[in-house]
Amino acid sequence: MNEDLADLKGTERMTNSGYRLTPQRRHVYGILLQKKDHPTANEVFLRAKQALPDISMATVYNCLDALVQSGLVTQVNLDRGATHYCVNMEDHCHFHCDSCDGIFDVDYRSEWAKAQIPMPAGFSITHFQVALRGICSACAAHLNRSQVPRDGDPGRGENGVAIPIKIVGKEGPLGKGKSARPKQT
Amino acid sequence: MNEDLADLKGTERMTNSGYRLTPQRRHVYGILLQKKDHPTANEVFLRAKQALPDISMATVYNCLDALVQSGLVTQVNLDRGATHYCVNMEDHCHFHCDSCDGIFDVDYRSEWAKAQIPMPAGFSITHFQVALRGICSACAAHLNRSQVPRDGDPGRGENGVAIPIKIVGKEGPLGKGKSARPKQT
DNA sequence: GTCAAGATTTGGAATAATTCTAATTATAAA
DNA sequence: TTTATAATTAGAATTATTCCAAATCTTGAC
DSSP states (O other), X not given: OHHHHHHHHHHHHHHHTTOOOOHHHHHHHHHHHHOOSOOBHHHHHHHHTTTXXXXXXXXXHHHXXXXXXXXXXXXEOOSSSOOEEEOOOSSEEEEEETTTXXXXXXXXXXXXXXXXXXXXXXXXXXXXXXXXXXXXXXXXXXXXXXXXXXXXXXXXXXXXXXXXXXXXXXXXXXXXXXXXXOOOO | XXXXXXXXXXXXXXXXXXXXXXXXXXXXXXXXXXOOSOOBHHHHHHHHTTTOTTOOHHHHHHHHXXXXXXXXXXXXXXXXXXXXXXXXXXXXXXXXXXXXXXXXXXXXXXXXXXXXXXXXXXXXXXXXXXXXXXXXXXXXXXXHSOOOOOOOOOOOOSTTOOOOOOOOSSSOSOOTTOOOOOXXX
8 A cells, every 4th residue: 555655765865864764744645645635734634634633834844854854755946836846757747737727747857957057166066956837738728618507526637637627707716826917007 | 128128028028918117017027127036926026125115915816917928028937836927038948946936047948849748739838937946056055064044034046046045954945835855753 | 177987006804825833653673 | 561752633723725805006098
């Protein structure tokens, strides 16, 4: 199961990073492996409570930080809203759809891109992230038709899977940090 | 002066984007031009109050959003903390120093990098951002000596300028979303 | 010049995200 | 078993951001 996998993969990297692999950390890691939809800390917390009713929000933040520091998870900071977490440690970038707020993993080899960056002398890079924004194929298809209110929960794509969206008579739900644009004259 | 420049550059792009260039928006844009140090909304607010004592936080957020929507400013989301704002609209990426929290602009032509990304059919990219993390040259130099507490305010680099830092007897001040690592045995 | 409509600003409240604190529990090493 | 340290917990506090209603400002029509 995913938590077995979490056990196998997590122990070594965590203890090597100076952290203990506690039941809570194994569980949080398992949650991230189980549904790779870039959840926020709050979503992880709600999911974690199902098997660990007494887990606290502080512990979830502690677990996520430990996983990040251990190189098992990365933070994805898209806009002014809550941070998302990604458990896919293969080289890739994230695509964020401005219409449905979906987050998609996109395969991307970054070694050569890094090599092209003219870093000033003395700087050392430890992390490299590419973030894309735009409109996913599902939303593009819908926006090319008429904008009709549709049912369906906006959510986050999982490894490129298009997802149902809700269009509400204007330019989709706005991401955090994006107030409604005035009508153009 | 910078606000004159803000006036010239902002008017066209804002009205073309459906926004009015109000005195508040011009002032906020001028603040970003005046000191390109990737300030947060709160820092912009504090600076803005010096010339506009009655400006409110909601207005600052509104102004920043309008500037972003108009393509005059970009959001920089580095960690779990507050969003930063960048007024440099030339193609570049950001380097975030994990030791001093400085943010540095790094020249980087991204066109060919974009071309290398295998986007699934139907996706359209409107924004592309590269984020780097690591240790800047100044912090690397200090960390290579002994870790001695030094005075000086950590701050954000401005276009690659190294800045004084404060090392506090451990691995520098931690960024948001990074609790202290336990001592390694 | 007046009026209406819509955009924007304001002050403050509310919400959301995250961090902090102190006490307790768990774990590992001696 | 004891001790030291890491981790968890519950809840409070802080920070970041959004929302609301009223007021103000701006623009276009008349």
